[in-house]
Amino acid sequence: MALIDAVSKGVVGVLGxxxxxxxxxxxxxxxxxxxxxxxxxxxxxxxxxxxxxxSDFSDLPLETARRQIDAEADLFGGKQLxxxxxxxxxxxxxEGSITGRLYVGPNGPSNRLLLYFxxxxxxxxxxxxxxxxxxxxxxxxxxxxxxxDYRLAPEHPFPAAPNDALAAFEYAVAMAPExxxxxxxxxxxxxxxxxxxxxxxxxxLRDAPVRPAMQVLFFPVTDLSAKTASYSEFSEGxxxxxxxxxxxxxxxxxxxxxxxxxISPLLAKDLTGLAPAYVVVSGFDPLRDEGEAYAKRLAEAGxxxxxxxxxNMIHAFVNSTGxxxxxxxxxxxxCGAIRMGLGVGL
Numbered sequence: 001m002a003l004i005d006a007v008s009k010g011v012v013g014v015l016g017x018x019x020x021x022x023x024x025x026x027x028x029x030x031x032x033x034x035x036x037x038x039x040x041x042x043x044x045x046x047x048x049x050x051x052x053x054x055s056d057f058s059d060l061p062l063e064t065a066r067r068q069i070d071a072e073a074d075l076f077g078g079k080q081l082x083x084x085x086x087x088x089x090x091x092x093x094x095e096g097s098i099t100g101r102l103y104v105g106p107n108g109p110s111n112r113l114l115l116y117f118x119x120x121x122x123x124x125x126x127x128x129x130x131x132x133x134x135x136x137x138x139x140x141x142x143x144x145x146x147x148x149d150y151r152l153a154p155e156h157p158f159p160a161a162p163n164d165a166l167a168a169f170e171y172a173v174a175m176a177p178e179x180x181x182x183x184x185x186x187x188x189x190x191x192x193x194x195x196x197x198x199x200x201x202x203x204x205l206r207d208a209p210v211r212p213a214m215q216v217l218f219f220p221v222t223d224l225s226a227k228t229a230s231y232s233e234f235s236e237g238x239x240x241x242x243x244x245x246x247x248x249x250x251x252x253x254x255x256x257x258x259x260x261x262x263i264s265p266l267l268a269k270d271l272t273g274l275a276p277a278y279v280v281v282s283g284f285d286p287l288r289d290e291g292e293a294y295a296k297r298l299a300e301a302g303x304x305x306x307x308x309x310x311x312n313m314i315h316a317f318v319n320s321t322g323x324x325x326x327x328x329x330x331x332x333x334x335c336g337a338i339r340m341g342l343g344v345g346l
Contacts (some may be wrong), residue, residue: 070128121192228290
């Protein structure tokens with residue numbers, strides 16, 4: 001680790017443990033239009049990120065941006081949680097193979113499996129950028145986790161990512177006898193773009209012989225064809241920006257209309273018969289409103305759904321459990337929902 005990285009990690013760790021008064025003094029007080037108050041530790045972290053050079057990845061060359069996202073995840077992910085097994089696997093797809101990573105928690109194999117699709121706007125992100133949340137879920141939700149390194153745009157624009165997600169689910173079903181999980185109790189989860197892929201996958205598999213038992217959507221992208229009020233309110237200054245979402249969309253959609261329901265599942269005509277959903281949104285996030293709109297549409301379609309707004313949080317808090325009390329609490333709550341939804345321990 002470079003000296004500057006070590007120093008930054010140390011500063012972030014100290015910041016996360018500082019008294020709220022000190023965090024508030026650094027980050028200031030932020031209140032959104034709904035009256036939600038930003039968590040002081042989050043406000044302080046935003047201030048720190050703003051002071052870092054080249055903080056906007058959409059201004060960087062693509063490979064540099066990808067390295068930056070991995071580095072930021074390492075900065076906030078904290079100490080690596082021990083696993084009883086981590087194993088990279090090759091997932092076959094109709095167009096070749098992609099890599100996955102199997103996590104088995106510290107208490108040994110589980111008979112429940114959760115597929116996890118990382119965030120990063122379908123352009124950034126990797127197995128490394130989301131190693132921390134996958135370890136957290138395996139540890140605290142009591143499930144095995146299969147992280148999926150789906151193909152990224154612009155090298156592989158839509159529909160490469162949702163097609164890879166479909167192949168990964170089929171692989172997970174096929175591996176049930178070897179890995180020991182129940183193929184009828186596989187959950188799908190992801191954050192941001194990964195939440196989008198999980199939502200699309202649930203729709204793709206609605207009439208399949210084996211379908212997801214649960215979908216866990218952390219601040220998902222659900223509509224790239226329009227912008228909600230939360231886009232305007234949080235267009236900049238709260239980690240994910242409107243400019244970055246435009247950059248993601250241009251790379252991912254390519255020549256495809258963003259109103260395609262496999263890009264924007266909020267626009268799907270029929271959402272009936274889908275797997276039960278746990279939808280998580282943050283109070284200070286451009287994607288907040290569309291996540292809540294998707295949860296509402298699921299409920300209107302008769303899908304069992306729980307919507308959880310963490311009003312004090314920003315986008316991408318799944319990556320901050322190592323340094324933030326509020327992030328850890330939010331993720332522990334999600335782990336409880338996963339345990340209930342998948343019947344962990346049964």
